[in-house]
Amino acid sequence: METMNVTTTSNAETETVSRAEYDALLAENKELSRNLKYVMEQMNLLKKKVFGASSEKASVLDLDQMSLFFNELEAISAMPAQENTPVAAHTRKKKATTLEEILPEGIPEEVIEHGLSEKDRECPVCGEEMQVIGKEEQLKLRLIPAHAVMERHIYFTYACMNCKVNETETPILNTPKEPSVIPGSFATPEAIAHIMTQKFVMFSPLYRQEQEWNRAGVMLSRQTMSNWLLRAAEDYLTPIYAELHQQLLQHQVLHADETTLQVLREEGKTAQTKSYMWLYRTSGDAEHPIVLYEYQPNRKADHARAFLKGFKGYLHADGYAGYHKLQEEISVVGCMAHARRKFDEALNAIPQKDRPDSAALAGIGFFTALYAVEEELAGLTPEERHEQRLKREKPILDALQAWAQTKSVAPKSALGRALYYLEEQWPYLIRYLEDGRLEIDNNRAERSIKPFVMGRKNFLFANTPGGAKGSATIYSLVETALENGLDPFRYLTYIFSTAPKLKGKDPDWAKKLTPGQVPESCRSLQTNKYDTQI
Numbered sequence: 001m002e003t004m005n006v007t008t009t010s011n012a013e014t015e016t017v018s019r020a021e022y023d024a025l026l027a028e029n030k031e032l033s034r035n036l037k038y039v040m041e042q043m044n045l046l047k048k049k050v051f052g053a054s055s056e057k058a059s060v061l062d063l064d065q066m067s068l069f070f071n072e073l074e075a076i077s078a079m080p081a082q083e084n085t086p087v088a089a090h091t092r093k094k095k096a097t098t099l100e101e102i103l104p105e106g107i108p109e110e111v112i113e114h115g116l117s118e119k120d121r122e123c124p125v126c127g128e129e130m131q132v133i134g135k136e137e138q139l140k141l142r143l144i145p146a147h148a149v150m151e152r153h154i155y156f157t158y159a160c161m162n163c164k165v166n167e168t169e170t171p172i173l174n175t176p177k178e179p180s181v182i183p184g185s186f187a188t189p190e191a192i193a194h195i196m197t198q199k200f201v202m203f204s205p206l207y208r209q210e211q212e213w214n215r216a217g218v219m220l221s222r223q224t225m226s227n228w229l230l231r232a233a234e235d236y237l238t239p240i241y242a243e244l245h246q247q248l249l250q251h252q253v254l255h256a257d258e259t260t261l262q263v264l265r266e267e268g269k270t271a272q273t274k275s276y277m278w279l280y281r282t283s284g285d286a287e288h289p290i291v292l293y294e295y296q297p298n299r300k301a302d303h304a305r306a307f308l309k310g311f312k313g314y315l316h317a318d319g320y321a322g323y324h325k326l327q328e329e330i331s332v333v334g335c336m337a338h339a340r341r342k343f344d345e346a347l348n349a350i351p352q353k354d355r356p357d358s359a360a361l362a363g364i365g366f367f368t369a370l371y372a373v374e375e376e377l378a379g380l381t382p383e384e385r386h387e388q389r390l391k392r393e394k395p396i397l398d399a400l401q402a403w404a405q406t407k408s409v410a411p412k413s414a415l416g417r418a419l420y421y422l423e424e425q426w427p428y429l430i431r432y433l434e435d436g437r438l439e440i441d442n443n444r445a446e447r448s449i450k451p452f453v454m455g456r457k458n459f460l461f462a463n464t465p466g467g468a469k470g471s472a473t474i475y476s477l478v479e480t481a482l483e484n485g486l487d488p489f490r491y492l493t494y495i496f497s498t499a500p501k502l503k504g505k506d507p508d509w510a511k512k513l514t515p516g517q518v519p520e521s522c523r524s525l526q527t528n529k530y531d532t533q534i
Helices: 019-051 060-072 161-166 189-200 206-215 222-249 301-307 321-325 336-348 359-376 382-405 414-434 443-459 465-483 488-502
Strands: 003-007 014-018 091-093 157-159 172-174 253-262 274-282 291-296 313-316 330-333 531-533
Touching: 014 019, 157 161, 189 206, 189 222, 189 443, 189 465, 189 488, 206 222, 222 274, 222 291, 222 465, 222 488, 253 443, 274 301, 274 443, 274 465, 291 301, 291 465, 301 321, 330 414, 336 359, 336 414, 359 382, 359 414, 382 414, 443 465, 465 488
Parallel strands: 253 313, 313 330
Antiparallel strands: 003 014, 091 531, 157 172, 253 274, 274 291
């Protein structure tokens, strides 16, 4: 058996161990080193998540180092010289500084005059009454909190007095009653729209709204408000949601994403089990954007397959494998932001001093170059963007792939996971090159699902599946309204005022209440009158 002499550091004595024992100790040491590196990476990532900034933008130091990494590869240096690409002019919003600039046009104005009493207007010299010779104006802003108003509706009944005297039968006419938004309820369209807006736009849970109304002397319970929301969503918003769903499937480019939701009372599941809120939305090419949420008890791909039945085109998504099991007519487009995020995590997993020369920073450099080109192409037509991407971005992508194939790192390390994600998702990540309407990432869907995530931080969970489905419907109408420049309160009020009159009479009533069909009075009062052309 082969032996080796090993000198210990403690007493300088020589010990003899077998080659097998030495190799075993060496392997154990390497394994411990790998585990220690993994633990340190996870600790650094956790510290970044808890204490660091959420932005993934590279620091100034990182950007300086990125400028050097492109010289590593001949593929980058061999890129053709870039031509000047025309881009659309940008607008910059001027900061409002006066009250007239802060307020929208047409806001009610109240004039309050201040003057001296007759006695105080006596001239100190001759005692005559002094006359007004000038005035000074001050503009002030008064904000009035939401307040309750009791509406007393009186419907008059009419009879012919002449017939009453001269005829045997007296004709009687009743004033037609306007249908209630919820039969048998004292709720008005404005009341329901306000509660919905407070919860699903301002993220104020019903218990907080209950407390606020109770402090104002209005003893409105959260149970009553909840019943109003669910009933209004079921009767009026659900048919509009179904119409928007059909319109969504007619588009050729969509985005999808999903996030978790806790539902307390769901049959066959514990309260701690995760449920999911799925999101589907149109892309930047839609004239009237559509944003739809769908509640499902799990993350199975069958839910996306069922929701997207009949859709043919491109679907932007993240790396979730379920999206790759959809119908053959659906082409999945990967998210470059997710790929970049993996390298950003790898960069944050290593000590600050080791970052300038790290492979993680070099990898981020490729994505930085891609996004720089994308920003320049933002104002082009889809056809022009497609041409420019093939000319300017494809060489960068080819260089990124070649660079990644030269790296050999531990698979479980943060950089190893980033490289694995890049390789696995590569066919989907580069698919955006096929059509100028496609986007480089799925950030559009992530921005649309963020309002639900923010709301979830406030209401934490849904009580029942019915409540979760109702919330999905309301969120869909609210976010679609915002995407179309509508004011959610005005839009919801219009729906609840109009739908009871149309429902049952007009078979296309739901279509007429979609955001693209409603009047200008539903539009947000926010304007761009302070934008200046650069």
